[in-house]
Amino acid sequence: DGGITQSPKYLFRKEGQNVTLSCEQNLNHDAMYWYRQDPGQGLRLIYYSQIVNDFQKGDIAEGYSVSREKKESFPLTVTSAQKNPTAFYLCASSSGGHRPSSGNTIYFGEGSWLTVV
Amino acid sequence: AQKITQTQPGMFVQEKEAVTLDCTYDTSDPSYGLFWYKQPSSGEMIFLIYQGSYDQQNATEGRYSLNFQKARKSANLVISASQLGDSAMYFCAMRVGGGFKTIFGAGTRLFVKA
Numbered sequence: 001d002g003g004i005t006q007s008p009k010y011l012f013r014k015e016g017q018n019v020t021l022s023c024e025q026n027l028n029h030d031a032m033y034w035y036r037q038d039p040g041q042g043l044r045l046i047y048y049s050q051i052v053n054d055f056q057k058g059d060i061a062e063g064y065s066v067s068r069e070k071k072e073s074f075p076l077t078v079t080s081a082q083k084n085p086t087a088f089y090l091c092a093s094s095s096g097g098h099r100p101s102s103g104n105t106i107y108f109g110e111g112s113w114l115t116v117v
Numbered sequence: 118a119q120k121i122t123q124t125q126p127g128m129f130v131q132e133k134e135a136v137t138l139d140c141t142y143d144t145s146d147p148s149y150g151l152f153w154y155k156q157p158s159s160g161e162m163i164f165l166i167y168q169g170s171y172d173q174q175n176a177t178e179g180r181y182s183l184n185f186q187k188a189r190k191s192a193n194l195v196i197s198a199s200q201l202g203d204s205a206m207y208f209c210a211m212r213v214g215g216g217f218k219t220i221f222g223a224g225t226r227l228f229v230k231a
Contacts, residue, residue, distance in 0.1 A: 031217050042208060043221040050217050058218070088160060094217070104212070105152060106219050108162035 002027050004109035006091050012117045013078065013085060021076045021112045023091035032074035033092040033106065036060060043090065049074055078114060086116050119144045121211050121222035129228045130199045137184070138194040138225045140209030148214030151192040153183065156206040156224070165207075168192055196227075204229045 004025045013019045025032065031050050035043040045058030049068040063082025068074055074093075078085045091109045120143040130136035142151065153165040168176045168183045176183045184193040196203055206226050212219040 033217075033219070035221075042223040045218060045220070048217055090160075090162060092162075094219075104150075105164055105167055106210075106212075107164060108154075111160040111162075113160075 004091060004093055004107060006089075006109035006112050008112060009110070010113045010115075012115050014117060016080045018077055018079050019114065021078070021089055021091070021114070023074045023076065023109060024072055025074075025091075025093045025109075026072060027093055027095075027107065028071075029093035029095050029107075030071070031094045031104075032068065033094075034058075034064070034066065034074070034076045035090045035092065037088040037090060037111075039088075046076065046089075084116075085114055088113055119146075119211060119213055119220055121209050121220055123209055123222035123225050125225045126223075127226045127228065129230060130196075132201060132229055132231050133198055135195060135197045136199055136227065138196070138207050138209075138227065140192045140194065140222060142190050142192060142209075142211050144211065144213050146213045150212045151183070151185070152210040152212070152219070153181070153192075153194045154208045154210060154221075155203075156208065158205070162208070166194070199229045201229050201231060203227060 007022045033048040034046040037043050044060050046064050047066045049055035065077045089112045092106045094104045094106045122141045149170045151168045155163045166178045166181045168185045175185050180197045182195045206224045208224045209222040
């Protein structure tokens with residue numbers, strides 16, 4: 001089945017550690033995204049990538065890093081510089097095209113819960 | 118600047134009744150798309166409905182319809198015949214022409230009462 005797979009579902013990070021969240025999609029989508037969601041809040045964009053080997057910072061990129069070496073994969077690293085990383089992280093993808101349309105709706109993975117211990 | 122505003126933190130509706138969730142948006146770009154998503158307690162984000170800025174008719178998808186009032190910059194979601202399974206967070210989102218960024222509102226939590 002086509003979809004977006006995030007792993008792990010739950011992750012615990014110690015102070016000073018870097019951790020990486022995996023995101024893989026088999027929808028053949030050009031664009032991929034990472035969002036952060038704090039309890040009871042909306043989604044905030046961390047990074048997005050329109051094509052392989054290219055990505056842009058979103059609204060809250062500090063303390064995070066990404067790579068896009070393959071079309072299917074867009075891992076997110078939460079670095080020790082991110083002072084408050086406990087949150088729910090959602091990976092998403094969409095087809096290309098610069099004009100908004102129903103065809104480039106964003107679809108989401110099931111999310112990853114990150115907790116600092 | 119682009120912005121999405123959802124002013125209702127929580128809403129209650131009786132089962133089988135209709136409910137309207139409010140969404141207003143702000144953009145100066147004439148080309149944009151508006152989306153609604155449902156987020157159950159499991160956390161997944163489920164796409165519900167899409168409305169394009171140039172669409173002449175309001176979008177409908179089953180029990181979901183979008184009341185699009187362009188001049189007022191509002192895109193309210195109407196859920197007809199509410200079901201207990203509709204209890205969830207609902208997010209309004211917007212993507213502006215020429216960009217890949219999609220921005221989200223703060224969400225509205227809907228409670229359906231039996």
